[in-house]
Every structure is written in C-alpha cells, then in structure tokens.
Amino acid sequence: MIQVRNLNVTFGQGAQAVRAVRDVNFSVAEGESFGLVGESGSGKSTALRVLAGLNPHWTGDAAVAGVSVGQRDDRLPRLVQMVFQDPYSSLHPRHTVDRALSEPLEIQGIGDVGPRVERALSDVGLGPAFRFRYPNQLSGGQRQRVAIARALMLEPKVLLLDEPTSALDVSVQAEILNLLRRLRRAHNLTMLLVSHNLAVIAHMCDRLAVMNRGAIVEEMDVATLRRQEPREAYTRQLLLASRGYDREVAANIVTYD
Amino acid sequence: MNNPRTSGATSNWRAQLLTDTPASRNQARLGQFYRGWLQFKRNKLAVLGLLIVLLLIVVAAFAPWIATHDPYAQDLSRRLLPPGTPGNWLGTDEFGRDTFSRLVYGARITLMIVVLVAAIAAPIGLLVGTAAGYLGGWVDAVLMRLTDVFLAFPSLILALAFVAALGPGIENAIIAIALTAWPPYARIARAETITIRNSDYIAVARMQGARTARILWAYIMPLCIASLVVRVTLDMAGIILTAAGLGFLGLGAQPPMAEWGAMISAGRRYVLDQWWVATIPGIAIIVVSLAFNLLGDGLRDVLDPRKS
Numbered sequence: 001m002i003q004v005r006n007l008n009v010t011f012g013q014g015a016q017a018v019r020a021v022r023d024v025n026f027s028v029a030e031g032e033s034f035g036l037v038g039e040s041g042s043g044k045s046t047a048l049r050v051l052a053g054l055n056p057h058w059t060g061d062a063a064v065a066g067v068s069v070g071q072r073d074d075r076l077p078r079l080v081q082m083v084f085q086d087p088y089s090s091l092h093p094r095h096t097v098d099r100a101l102s103e104p105l106e107i108q109g110i111g112d113v114g115p116r117v118e119r120a121l122s123d124v125g126l127g128p129a130f131r132f133r134y135p136n137q138l139s140g141g142q143r144q145r146v147a148i149a150r151a152l153m154l155e156p157k158v159l160l161l162d163e164p165t166s167a168l169d170v171s172v173q174a175e176i177l178n179l180l181r182r183l184r185r186a187h188n189l190t191m192l193l194v195s196h197n198l199a200v201i202a203h204m205c206d207r208l209a210v211m212n213r214g215a216i217v218e219e220m221d222v223a224t225l226r227r228q229e230p231r232e233a234y235t236r237q238l239l240l241a242s243r244g245y246d247r248e249v250a251a252n253i254v255t256y257d
Numbered sequence: 258m259n260n261p262r263t264s265g266a267t268s269n270w271r272a273q274l275l276t277d278t279p280a281s282r283n284q285a286r287l288g289q290f291y292r293g294w295l296q297f298k299r300n301k302l303a304v305l306g307l308l309i310v311l312l313l314i315v316v317a318a319f320a321p322w323i324a325t326h327d328p329y330a331q332d333l334s335r336r337l338l339p340p341g342t343p344g345n346w347l348g349t350d351e352f353g354r355d356t357f358s359r360l361v362y363g364a365r366i367t368l369m370i371v372v373l374v375a376a377i378a379a380p381i382g383l384l385v386g387t388a389a390g391y392l393g394g395w396v397d398a399v400l401m402r403l404t405d406v407f408l409a410f411p412s413l414i415l416a417l418a419f420v421a422a423l424g425p426g427i428e429n430a431i432i433a434i435a436l437t438a439w440p441p442y443a444r445i446a447r448a449e450t451i452t453i454r455n456s457d458y459i460a461v462a463r464m465q466g467a468r469t470a471r472i473l474w475a476y477i478m479p480l481c482i483a484s485l486v487v488r489v490t491l492d493m494a495g496i497i498l499t500a501a502g503l504g505f506l507g508l509g510a511q512p513p514m515a516e517w518g519a520m521i522s523a524g525r526r527y528v529l530d531q532w533w534v535a536t537i538p539g540i541a542i543i544v545v546s547l548a549f550n551l552l553g554d555g556l557r558d559v560l561d562p563r564k565s
Contacts, residue, residue: 052460052464053463053464054269054463054464074466076466077464077465077466080464081464081465082460082464084457084462088459089456089457089458090456090457090458090459090461091458091542092476093480094427094479094480095458096285098285099282101467103355103462103463103467103475107462107465107466108466129277129278130278132278132279132280132281132282132284132285133278133279133285134285134289135275137277150461151461154465186361189397201459240553250398
C-alpha cells in the first residue's frame with residue numbers, strides 16, 4: 001500500500017544543507033500498521049510529511065497505492081489523510097466541528113453531507129451535541145477525536161499519524177489509541193504511525209522501523225520489540241532510555257552516526 | 258414590576274445564545290457574536306462611540322425629517338446669525354443657510370465617504386495581502402513592491418494629485434482616498450497570512466484537495482478579517498479628516514454641497530467675527546472621528562485574535 005524507495009530530503013543549500021532523511025526504504029502492506037520510531041530530529045516526521053504531500057523538496061520514489069505523492073494527483077485526497085500532533089493547532093479556530101467535517105466532502109463534491117457528518121461524529125465517540133461547537137469549546141482529547149473524524153471523512157485507505165497522542169493527557173492518550181485501533185479494524189485502514197514513544201508503537205503497530213539521524217537503523221516486528229531483542233546497539237540504547245530516566249543509562253549513552 | 262413570563266423568555270433566549278451545544282451553524286455563529294457583544298459592552302467608551310456612530314447613521318438616513326430647513330435655501334437677510342437664534346438654533350452661514358440642517362445633510366456625505374472608502378479599500382487590501390502572503394515567491398514580491406509604491410506617498414498628497422488630475426468632486430475624492438487607504442490593509446493581511454499559512458489546518462485543507470482560491474477565501478480571510486475590521490474602524494477617523502481636508506481645499510465636495518470640510522472652508526473668512534460658522538462643523542468632525550476611534554478600540558479588545 002505504501003512504497004518508499006531511496007527517499008532523501010535535504011533542507012537548505014550548500015554548506016548549510018541538512019540531510020533530514022537519507023536513503024530511506026520501507027513498504028507497508030494493505031491493512032498493516034507500521035511505526036516509525038526515533039528521537040527528536042531523526043527525520044521520522046519529515047518522512048511522514050513527504051507521504052502527506054506537504055514537503056515538496058525530496059528525491060526518490062514515494063507512492064501510496066501506486067500513486068506517486070510527488071504530483072498533486074486528484075486521487076490522493078481519497079487515498080491518504082493525516083492526523084497531526086497538536087490538536088490545538090490542527091482545527092481552524094473559526095470553523096465549527098460541523099464545518100470542519102463538511103469541508104472535505106464539499107471540496108471533493110460528495111453529497112449527503114449532514115448524515116455523513118453525524119455518522120463520523122458518533123464513529124469517534126462524540127455525540128450530536130458536539131456538532132456545532134467551536135474548537136475553543138472542546139478539550140484536547142475531543143479536538144483530537146474531531147481531527148480523526150475529519151481525516152476519515154473521505155474514507156482514505158491510508159492514515160498517517162504524526163505523534164497523535166503526545167500532546168494529550170496520559171489518561172486521554174489511551175482512549176485515543178484504542179479509538180484508532182477500533183477504527184483501523186472497522187475501516188481496514190493502513191496506518192503509518194510516527195512516535196518517539198515505544199509503548200505507543202508496541203500497542204499500535206505490527207512492524208516498525210527505528211530511525212536515527214535521517215536513516216533507518218533497523219526494521220523489526222513488534223514481537224521482537226516486546227522481547228527486547230533488537231539487533232542494533234542504537235535500538236537497544238533507545239529501549240533502555242524509554243524505560244525512564246536512569247543515571248547509569250544516561251552516563252553510558254553514546255552518539256551513533 | 259418584574260413580569261415572570263417576560264424574564265423567563267429573556268433568560269431562555271439568552272441561554273439559547275450562550276449554550277455549549279448549539280443546534281445549528283447559525284446558532285453557533287450568533288452565540289459567538291453574542292459573547293463578543295457581552296465583552297464589548299463592558300467597555301463604556303466603546304459603547305459611547307458605537308452610539309454616536311449609530312446616531313450618525315440615523316441622522317443620515319432620516320435627514321429630510323430631522324433637518325429644520327432646506328440646506329440649500331439661501332436667505333441673505335438672516336446671514337451669519339449666532340447659535341441660539343430662534344429658528345436657526347446652530348446659527349446660519351454667509352448665505353443665510355441653516356447650519357443645523359447643513360450638518361444633518363452633511364452626515365450623509367460623511368457616511369457615504371467612509372462607507373465607500375472602506376468598501377473599496379478593505380477588500381482590495383485583503384485580497385492583495387492574503388494572496389501575497391499565501392502564494393509567496395514572485396507574486397509576493399510584485400504585489401508588495403506595488404504596495405510600497407503606494408505607501409511611499411503621503412495619502413493627502415496622492416489624493417491631491419489624483420483629484421487634480423481627474424478634476425475636483427466627491428466621487429473622485431472617494432476614489433483618491435480609497436487608492437491611498439488600501440496599502441496598510443494589504444500589509445496587515447499579509448503579515449497575518451504568513452503567520453497562519455503553515456499551520457496544520459491549512460495543510461489539512463491542502464491534503465483534502467482544496468484549491469488555492471478556497472483556502473484563501475474559507476480559511477485565511479476569516480482569520481484576517483478581525484484585525485482588518487479593527488484597523489478600518491480606526492482609520493475611519495483619518496478618512497473623514499482627509500475627506501474634510503480635500504473639501505476644505507476645494508478639491509472634494511463642491512459648493513453648494515453641504516460637506517463638513519467645505520463648510521469649515523467657507524466659514525474661515527469669518528472666523529474672527531463669526532467663529533461659529535467654522536467651529537460647528539469642526540466640532541461635528543471631531544465628535545464623529547472620536548466616535549470611530551473609540552469604537553475601533555472597543556472592537557480591538559473583542560476581536561484581537563491574539564487574545565482568543
């Protein structure tokens with residue numbers, strides 16, 4: 001469903017050029033959930049934004065369902081949608097929930113707007129009472145539910161998730177993750193999830209790739225992650241670090257390049 | 258006496274507006290509006306400004322019924338009468354025309370200038386600014402250098418040149434003022450657009466396949482309008498003064514039209530002996546300009562996007 005070959009992203013030019021993504025290859029099968037893990041600045045979000053068509057400066061091949069994401073193909077909106085990290089900035093402050101959910105339908109010329117909006121709201125566990133609220137009348141978790149409902153309005157095959165829970169309260173995080181799991185099953189979605197949180201990845205994904213400094217360090221399935229048996233030293237260090245702060249671990253952290 | 262049924266109906270109506278669960282888009286929009294009004298109402302000076310502006314509108318709309326005399330009827334036997342004279346309680350000018358009636362009819366011209374200038378300049382500024390800010394690149398460069406050219410001229414000077422070229426008259430004065438009023442709006446709209454063009458909700462709209470025109474119209478402009486409304490309201494005082502200035506110089510409204518600036522100009526010859534002829538329209542200009550400024554200040558408190 002998702003094919004990425006020799007993806008390179010460079011920001012800036014000449015001496016100031018930063019290679020944010022270097023020769024990244026991965027593919028995700030239909031219905032599969034794939035995770036991209038890495039620390040801040042490892043290029044995982046950049047790779048995701050390339051697939052979302054939001055980053056024009058890249059080379060290589062990146063395709064969703066055989067459609068290259070490089071051109072502004074009219075089929076892409078119904079193939080790929082995305083949920084952003086910060087629900088406080090991903091909803092238009094002057095659009096009601098109703099408007100936010102109707103916009104994709106109106107843009108794509110899909111009729112039957114009212115019932116579809118209501119169905120989408122109940123799909124993400126929000127009652128009809130939320131339909132005409134403004135974002136400032138919603139909590140962070142409710143906003144993220146609206147953002148997920150909006151991403152599913154066009155019934156895409158692929159859902160890109162950029163740290164969908166890291167801006168939320170711990171108590172709400174689990175609700176959103178379970179909602180995403182349920183929706184994935186109900187709509188047979190292919191998911192590409194970016195996170196620095198290994199627990200989230202272990203909960204959500206079938207396979208994952210670990211990124212460091214723009215390159216993929218290793219790919220593994222989630223069982224390997226659960227058994228804590230990664231191949232690479234960098235991944236082992238990441239696993240140790242994810243258990244929480246430990247003076248001994250922190251003292252032994254090495255920079256891998 | 259407190260009628261329980263009326264107060265019940267009032268609180269019901271208020272609850273409908275302030276509800277957290279509106280039942281339609283219009284109710285949600287009205288609710289937002291009502292919340293804004295509640296906030297605006299707390300600023301007493303702004304409410305005073307609003308009342309004066311409303312009074313100006315009422316006076317302009319019902320001028321024939323409010324005016325006590327024909328504003329163009331001359332009566333040389335009753336020229337230059339002081340305020341307080343029975344029959345002409347704000348006095349008369351050098352042709353014996355009633356100052357009060359001329360002020361009332363002048364409100365129409367003032368309001369027309371303000372409304373037309375705002376209606377021409379604000380949309381141009383909004384369109385130029387949002388397009389430049391969103392599209393960036395050479396579009397931005399071309400539009401903003403054009404804006405710079407217009408900004409480089411002092412507005413009254415450019416208006417003078419324009420009126421001198423096209424001939425004096427109220428319509429040309431309006432076009433000239435509008436032509437000099439839009440560049441600041443374009444700058445504001447562009448600055449606002451640049452801060453929001455990379456936000457996630459714009460990225461979402463792009464992913465949904467929205468065209469540039471739709472993104473500008475449905476996503477960017479609604480966010481720029483608030484600061485633009487504030488700026489236009491604050492500028493209205495300046496527009497009135499510029500129009501009055503052009504009228505004073507004889508390049509705006511032409512005699513015998515009852516325009517406040519032209520009335521001051523006509524009265525300046527008598528300013529030492531019959532001070533009221535020039536002073537009364539001057540006071541009218543001050544009051545209305547001040548009212549627009551107070552209103553703009555109040556609107557800024559309510560609409561400022563940085564606060565919401």
